[in-house]
Amino acid sequence: EAGVAQSPRYKIIEKRQSVAFWCNPISGHATLYWYQQILGQGPKLLIQFQNNGVVDDSQLPKDRFSAERLKGVDSTLKIQPAKLEDSAVYLCASSSTPDWGGPKSSYEQYFGPGTRLTVT
Amino acid sequence: GQQVMQIPQYQHVQEGEDFTTYCNSSTTLSNIQWYKQRPGGHPVFLIQLVKSGEVKKQKRLTFQFGEAKKNSSLHITATQTTDVGTYFCGLSPRAGSYQLTFGKGTKLSVIP
Numbered sequence A: 001e002a003g004v005a006q007s008p009r010y011k012i013i014e015k016r017q018s019v020a021f022w023c024n025p026i027s028g029h030a031t032l033y034w035y036q037q038i039l040g041q042g043p044k045l046l047i048q049f050q051n052n053g054v055v056d057d058s059q060l061p062k063d064r065f066s067a068e069r070l071k072g073v074d075s076t077l078k079i080q081p082a083k084l085e086d087s088a089v090y091l092c093a094s095s096s097t098p099d100w101g102g103p104k105s106s107y108e109q110y111f112g113p114g115t116r117l118t119v120t
Numbered sequence B: 001g002q003q004v005m006q007i008p009q010y011q012h013v014q015e016g017e018d019f020t021t022y023c024n025s026s027t028t029l030s031n032i033q034w035y036k037q038r039p040g041g042h043p044v045f046l047i048q049l050v051k052s053g054e055v056k057k058q059k060r061l062t063f064q065f066g067e068a069k070k071n072s073s074l075h076i077t078a079t080q081t082t083d084v085g086t087y088f089c090g091l092s093p094r095a096g097s098y099q100l101t102f103g104k105g106t107k108l109s110v111i112p
Helices: none
Strands: A005-007 A010-013 A019-024 A031-037 A043-048 A053-056 A064-068 A074-079 A088-095 A115-119 B004-007 B011-016 B019-025 B031-037 B044-050 B055-058 B061-065 B070-075 B085-092 B105-110
Touching: A005 A088, A010 A019, A019 A043, A019 A088, A019 A115, A031 A074, A043 A064, A043 A074, A064 B004, A074 A088, A088 B061, B011 B019, B019 B085, B019 B105, B044 B055, B044 B061
Parallel strands: A010 A115, B011 B105
Antiparallel strands: A005 A019, A019 A074, A031 A043, A031 A088, A043 A053, A064 A074, A088 A115, B004 B019, B019 B070, B031 B044, B031 B085, B055 B061, B061 B070, B085 B105
């Protein structure tokens, strides 16, 4: 099966500019996540979607970050305006709904290749 | 909120030596997942542990979930250069929650 697709792979912008990232999850995966991974750190969840609804966006800096998944498939994450500390890799991941108690009670997350953002 | 400690932060081993990384949670967990991220790559799922005291093996990798479901370990026997990367634990506090809180990871270097 095709993996999680993300674009662009790299982006360099100046502070106060805006940027958008796109993610297409694995076909049929209901849950989609956006993570921010700063160099030397683990992925930090920004927002989680279940179909086209937001499950958790408690760690999303809503004054500058926004995300949507309008048709419950692909998703975009936007930063406006960007700050220097937003320099990071932005990872998109997706997972299917597990069959709790069944043979596949796992919701392993499949990550895309990420977008490396540099803010100068 | 959820606190995750992963130790060590870095580990350099000679090829053929063993390697262990530990993950500790401040709260009791529903389950834990382990991921590997190669240099320049993205995290790739390795395994999920659900039951107290559970031990799972994948070839040279052994994963263990603590009896109290607050800690876990990943042990690699006889490391190879292909084991190079950063190993992350992802913690899930609630059954039915798809959310994971990731540790900072343990970066493994293998000297050939």
